[in-house]
Amino acid sequence: MLTPRKIEIFKAIVTEFIESAEPVGSNTLIEKFNLPYSSATIRNEMSDLEKLGLIEKTHTSSGRVPSTKGYHFYVEHLMETEDNRAVENAITQVFSDRRLDIDEAIRQSSDIISHMTNLTTVVLGPSAGDQVLRSVQLIPLNELSAMAVFVTEGGHAENRIFNFEEKISVEDIEQCTTILNERLKGTQLKDIVEKMESLRPILSVKLHQYEVLFEAFVGAFIRFAQSEVYLSGERNMLYQPEFANIDKLRQLTEMLEDSQMWQELSKRHDNLRLQKSANSELMWIDDMAVVSSTLRLEDDSEHQLMVVGPNRMEYGRVVSLINYVATMVEKVYGKGGQDERNEEE
Template identity: 55%
Template structure:
């Protein structure tokens, strides 16, 4: 049974372990947290909390550490949303002070999160699998370079810069775009690359340097259709004691190279190891690692997702509040009706 005293002891253990990464014993709780209970009482309650699955005992110490179930209980019932007012003002000013385009603002948000949490942050762009190609525009920069702009039916745009080995005429570029728009409009982004093969003979009949343009567009569409993900602060993981194990660090790095995995993590709200918060945040625990996510809307059906991830031993109170603040700031600045819309 969870009595007020056991909850007080449990919360102190979580707070102490988050700060030190060291198993917590009854002596520390009595001296540092000045709990008004005897050492025997605290040890007995720690045993009960362990039996309930909220604490775990390590092999190297008589102290206890929070379990994944314990972290989930803490975040659901004991977490305090805390964020210093000065920090809140600083974050809002940093995002609002620069006339950034949306992509740059989202990347800057990731950088802010990784710097302020000392963890790794990431962002998932809008899911292109549901979107259809609306229009392609190609703007020549020189005889050997051009910028392509892809626009979807949901208003999402992607830019790609092409570098060519040989000179291309403006006429070839314009003809290529016209053929792509005529043949690909309304095609699901994920199906565009497959459909390009049927267009190749048409390009060959009307465009002199068709091979070069064809390959450039195929490469661009492959990148557009793939999951759009950006990470910041990967090196922060090197300073977390939980990732001193090189095998665990390799496993984490492999996860970062699998963008679709992160979108799946964001869709596990009903999992036993997931917790949906009151506002926009969600927490998921995977292999002794915690992933905190928060979605932001950009108008229409478009949305992105910010995330902070690291060891389960993290300052949830501060990180959840900070993530929600940054997510809401992006919405207010770049969402529908935002000042940078």
């Protein structure tokens, strides 16, 4: 049973571990939090908290650290949102700049959050897979490179630079562009790679170096159809003791850059996931925590904003900030916000 005394001691353990990243012992709790209990009493209460699964003992110390279950309980029942007025003012300034499009506003906001929290932020752009291709343009830059411009019916455009290992003629590039526009216009991006396979025989007849161009376009379309990933504050993980191991850090970096993994993660529903508010939810993966928010825009498209860090992150501060960004996105770029911007412009 969780008594008020157990909750007081547990909350002190979480607070101290978030700050120090060191296992917490009874003497530390007495000295730093002025708890009016003896060391023996605190140790007994810590033993009960351990049996409840809220804290756990480390292998290197007699102190305790919060468990994933403990963080879940802390966020759900004990966490207090913090006053982040200075940071919120900086984010407000970003959204007041009407020259910025939604992507740049969210990215600048994520930069501010990562800088002020010393954590890593991840922004997932809306998946382009359901969008329909309007046109393709391939612009030669030199004999070994070209820039492709893809435009969808929704007006979304993306550029991709191709670097070829062998020289490609301008004639082949022009012919390839013509064929792709004739055969792929009106196709959903998620279906383009499959449809391109059926064009392979046509390209092989029409182009001298069709294989090089074919592989380049397939790779570009795959990346275009996936969500774009924007990372901010990756280096912040270097200073977290939980990720001091270089192999673990490398694994984390690869994971951060995997948009498909984040998309799948955002759809997971398990007991390590907590809906904190209408704008934010939390999930725990091993010794890593993720606070995320789905940012819904006026055109019904969605961005995902995530703050990633160790389990001992300052949850109150992070949840408060991510909620604030979600509120600003809804106000400025959500339904109703479009009319306000047009009036101001």
